Amino acid sequence: MKKVRDFINGPIGGLAPWIAMSLLAGPGRFELAVGVAFAISLIVVAVGRAGGGSWKILELCDITFFTLIGILGLLVSQSTLDALDNWSGEMSNVALTLIAFGSILFRVPFTLQYAREEAPRELWDNPAFIRTNYAISAFWGGAFLVAALAGAYGDLILDNSNNLWTGWVIQTLALLVAIQFTEWYPKVVGARAPDATEPAPALSELLLGATALLIPVGIIGLALEACATPIGVALIVIGAAASRALDQHRKGATEPATQAA
Numbered sequence: 001m002k003k004v005r006d007f008i009n010g011p012i013g014g015l016a017p018w019i020a021m022s023l024l025a026g027p028g029r030f031e032l033a034v035g036v037a038f039a040i041s042l043i044v045v046a047v048g049r050a051g052g053g054s055w056k057i058l059e060l061c062d063i064t065f066f067t068l069i070g071i072l073g074l075l076v077s078q079s080t081l082d083a084l085d086n087w088s089g090e091m092s093n094v095a096l097t098l099i100a101f102g103s104i105l106f107r108v109p110f111t112l113q114y115a116r117e118e119a120p121r122e123l124w125d126n127p128a129f130i131r132t133n134y135a136i137s138a139f140w141g142g143a144f145l146v147a148a149l150a151g152a153y154g155d156l157i158l159d160n161s162n163n164l165w166t167g168w169v170i171q172t173l174a175l176l177v178a179i180q181f182t183e184w185y186p187k188v189v190g191a192r193a194p195d196a197t198e199p200a201p202a203l204s205e206l207l208l209g210a211t212a213l214l215i216p217v218g219i220i221g222l223a224l225e226a227c228a229t230p231i232g233v234a235l236i237v238i239g240a241a242a243s244r245a246l247d248q249h250r251k252g253a254t255e256p257a258t259q260a261a
Contacts, residue, residue, distance in 0.1 A: 021066075
């Protein structure tokens with residue numbers, strides 16, 4: 001239960017409504033996507049306040065954005081609602097990109113508020129601690145930009161917001177790598193400290209989740225006939241081989257440190 005609460009109270013919890021919106025959005029699903037995102041926003045805020053956490057920039061943006069577009073969806077014409085259906089995923093990703101880079105521009109990287117609640121107060125103004133959160137917030141901004149561009153390509157060029165690759169695979173990969181980076185990069189920074197006792201995590205630890213995703217992507221692509229059979233098979237084979245190689249590399253990188261200890 002504590003892990004679930006910590007997850008909701010972390011930056012991933014604050015981003016969850018937007019992720020849900022971007023993944024659920026599509027023709028005929030605007031009301032569903034907004035409703036789910038708004039409900040998740042309320043849950044995140046309720047859990048945060050119940051746990052004694054402070055209000056976050058991201059939480060305020062969650063409530064404001066999904067309230068406004070929910071009201072907008074009730075007031076506009078059917079043609080405008082159809083446009084919102086097609087573009088709501090990109091709207092979410094663009095909004096998140098602006099929030100991430102905007103928080104950096106105003107020198108309050110959005111992940112910093114979450115990190116300070118988890119870290120001892122003496123670290124709050126530590127330059128390395130602050131720089132780490134600038135890097136993580138920027139990485140998330142880049143991930144959302146990639147997702148927005150992929151979605152826009154699917155809508156504008158392919159004229160298909162439900163395209164497996166632009167609507168799901170690329171966007172999911174971008175978010176997955178960002179989630180991995182959020183866990184991985186602080187360990188890298190910590191390992192560089194003069195008094196560090198733990199080795200830096202291998203790059204393979206960052207990439208492992210993304211390569212593992214290639215396997216279900218290949219299976220889904222074959223099942224939905226969204227890709228040629230050789231491509232689907234290649235994705236499954238490459239995903240399995242790359243995941244195995246990266247996992248072995250990760251284990252090999254940690255074994256010397258364990259033996260030295």
